[in-house]
Amino acid sequence: MIFPITYYNTLSTETQKILQHHQEYIDDITITKKDINEITKTYVNEHFLIKQIEELKREPSIITQIESLQKLYIFKNPREIRNFLLQDITLIEHLLDGYLAIMKVFQTGEKLELEYVIDAEENWDALTIIIPSHLPIKQIIRLERELFENWFVYIIDQVGNKLNYITKPL
Amino acid sequence: MTKKYKNPPIIESICAFQFLSKEAQDFIFVGQFYEKIKEEFPLRQQKLGVDLLLRNKDESRISHEFEFHFPIIQFFNQNKNFVIQLGNNLLTINYLKPYASWEEFKDKIFQIIEKYNTISNTNLIQKITLRYLNQININDNENLADYLLLYPNIPQNINLDKKNFNLYVEFKDKEFENNIIKVNLHTLKDETTNIISVLLDIDFTLSFNSLSINELSSILNKMHFEIENIFELCLTEKCKTLFN
Numbered sequence: 093m094i095f096p097i098t099y100y101n102t103l104s105t106e107t108q109k110i111l112q113h114h115q116e117y118i119d120d121i122t123i124t125k126k127d128i129n130e131i132t133k134t135y136v137n138e139h140f141l142i143k144q145i146e147e148l149k150r151e152p153s154i155i156t157q158i159e160s161l162q163k164l165y166i167f168k169n170p171r172e173i174r175n176f177l178l179q180d181i182t183l184i185e186h187l188l189d190g191y192l193a194i195m196k197v198f199q200t201g202e203k204l205e206l207e208y209v210i211d212a213e214e215n216w217d218a219l220t221i222i223i224p225s226h227l228p229i230k231q232i233i234r235l236e237r238e239l240f241e242n243w244f245v246y247i248i249d250q251v252g253n254k255l256n257y258i259t260k261p262l
Numbered sequence: 263m264t265k266k267y268k269n270p271p272i273i274e275s276i277c278a279f280q281f282l283s284k285e286a287q288d289f290i291f292v293g294q295f296y297e298k299i300k301e302e303f304p305l306r307q308q309k310l311g312v313d314l315l316l317r318n319k320d321e322s323r324i325s326h327e328f329e330f331h332f333p334i335i336q337f338f339n340q341n342k343n344f345v346i347q348l349g350n351n352l353l354t355i356n357y358l359k360p361y362a363s364w365e366e367f368k369d370k371i372f373q374i375i376e377k378y379n380t381i382s383n384t385n386l387i388q389k390i391t392l393r394y395l396n397q398i399n400i401n402d403n404e405n406l407a408d409y410l411l412l413y414p415n416i417p418q419n420i421n422l423d424k425k426n427f428n429l430y431v432e433f434k435d436k437e438f439e440n441n442i443i444k445v446n447l448h449t450l451k452d453e454t455t456n457i458i459s460v461l462l463d464i465d466f467t468l469s470f471n472s473l474s475i476n477e478l479s480s481i482l483n484k485m486h487f488e489i490e491n492i493f494e495l496c497l498t499e500k501c502k503t504l505f506n
Contacts, residue, residue: 149309149334152347152354155274155395155461162451170452171459178273178358181342182307 141195145188157184164191165206165221172208176219183219183255186247190221193243194257197235200225202262221257232259265490267505271396271462272361277371277482278354280389281382282472287350291381292335295348298377303337303346346374353378364486371482379475386472392485393465396493398501402456409501410460412447426451435488440469445492462496464489 148160158177161184167173177183187206194204205222225232236259244257296306332350339345347354355374357367379385400409407413414429428448435441443466450459466485473481 152278152356152391153274153276153393153395153463154345154356154358156463159450159461167451169454170450171455174450179342181345181358182305182336182338185307185309185336 138196141192145192148188149185154178154181154184161187161206164188165204168205168207168222172210173206173219176208176217180254183251186251186255187219187221189247190243190255190257193239194221194223197239197242198223198225198227202226205260216253218253219255221255223257223259224262225259226262229261232261235259265494266363267502269505270361271398271505272394273359273397274395275357275361275367276354276391276393276395277367278352278389278391278393279375279387281351281353281384282386282388283351283382283384285383287332292348294381295378296337298380299337299346299374303339303344305338305340305342307336307338309334309336344370351384364490368479368482368486372479375475375478385475387470387475387478388472389467389469390473390478390481390485391465391467392482392489393463394489394493396462396464397450398460398462398497398504399457400460400501400504402458406458406460409498409504410447410496411498412445412462412496433492435466437484438468442467443488443492445496447496462493464492 144163148157148163151157151160158174161167161177162170165187191204194200200223202224205224207220207222208217209220210217225235227235239257247255334347334349334352337346337348343358343360345354345356345358347356353374355371357370361367398409400406412429412431414427426449429446431445433443433445435443443464446461446463446465448461448463450461452459466489468481468485
């Protein structure tokens with residue numbers, strides 16, 4: 093199994109290490125309880141998130157997937173977001189993967205927001221993911237860059253200017 | 263739906279097949295299938311399937327495993343309103359609005375199934391799902407019960423404004439064994455407009471020991487008839503005027 097780099101990068105370093113190990117020694121992976129205590133927090137949270145995203149991905153209906161995105165994002169203008177996603181349904185997959193990537197980098201307890209924005213003069217419209225964060229500005233800037241390098245840079249050719257993200261310091 | 267409306271509320275129709283096969287599919291199959299459909303469905307995207315499991319190996323050790331699923335590959339037409347989803351012995355066809363007719367959708371299903379069968383090692387079907395999602399928009403100053411015959415029965419004593427609802431019912435069709443018809447009626451969340459959007463989702467799934475492709479046409483017609491019947495019975499005549 094070859095992991096797309098976008099997905100692989102959304103996993104924590106510990107999981108990436110385990111995954112690398114797993115690929116080599118598929119039948120014999122054991123870790124002690126002491127080990128697991130050290131990584132449980134990241135690991136279990138990540139496990140839960142991956143499971144949640146996988147479940148949404150397995151949903152065969154495109155419409156139901158769009159509705160399910162509201163479990164992950166607060167839709168600021170639901171009607172416009174639905175219409176925009178129906179114009180380009182490939183964005184749904186990026187919003188699902190993006191959620192995982194953002195949660196890994198920012199580890200925010202705040203719910204992410206999604207907004208449809210339009211610039212009529214420029215004849216341009218897009219979806220913007222808004223990431224609320226209590227972290228200091230310097231750290232937010234660093235994490236924004238990390239998110240770009242771990243996720244967005246790999247999808248930028250596919251999403252063009254239809255999807256972007258900003259942070260909202262709280 | 264066979265009954266023609268000028269503006270049908272269908273926003274998505276789905277037909278899914280689970281094939282009977284002892285062999286798991288691989289990426290060679292996906293490549294061969296793409297060759298067959300790429301003129302009409304040139305765009306593709308992969309949904310990765312991976313799961314993480316934690317298990318107690320013994321008292322002091324916990325083992326963890328990655329469980330890999332065959333990924334689902336999506337193929338889109340240029341307008342991105344027709345989607346084929348290919349999983350492990352699983353074929354799903356999604357048709358987004360504008361919906362033309364059942365005849366057109368059925369033709370498309372058969373075209374895709376035929377292409378699938380030229381490369382698949384099985385043409386026996388284990389499960390079929392036919393599903394229609396309808397969006398009905400009603401002004402929020404209207405009484406929803408004037409539009410919907412399938413509607414939650416809310417006691418009058420609850421003197422509160424309704425915000426959203428989600429109603430789910432399962433039926434069994436008398437004609438078929440191993441079948442289930444799921445009807446889900448729920449509001450789409452949107453507080454920013456004065457329109458209430460209701461989603462009527464009718465999902466008919468039939469399971470077989472093994473069904474030959476030759477029998478498919480009549481089965482699909484019967485399933486479609488049943489879904490159409492439920493659709494018509496769930497809505498009032500006032501509601502249907504919205505579609506004309």
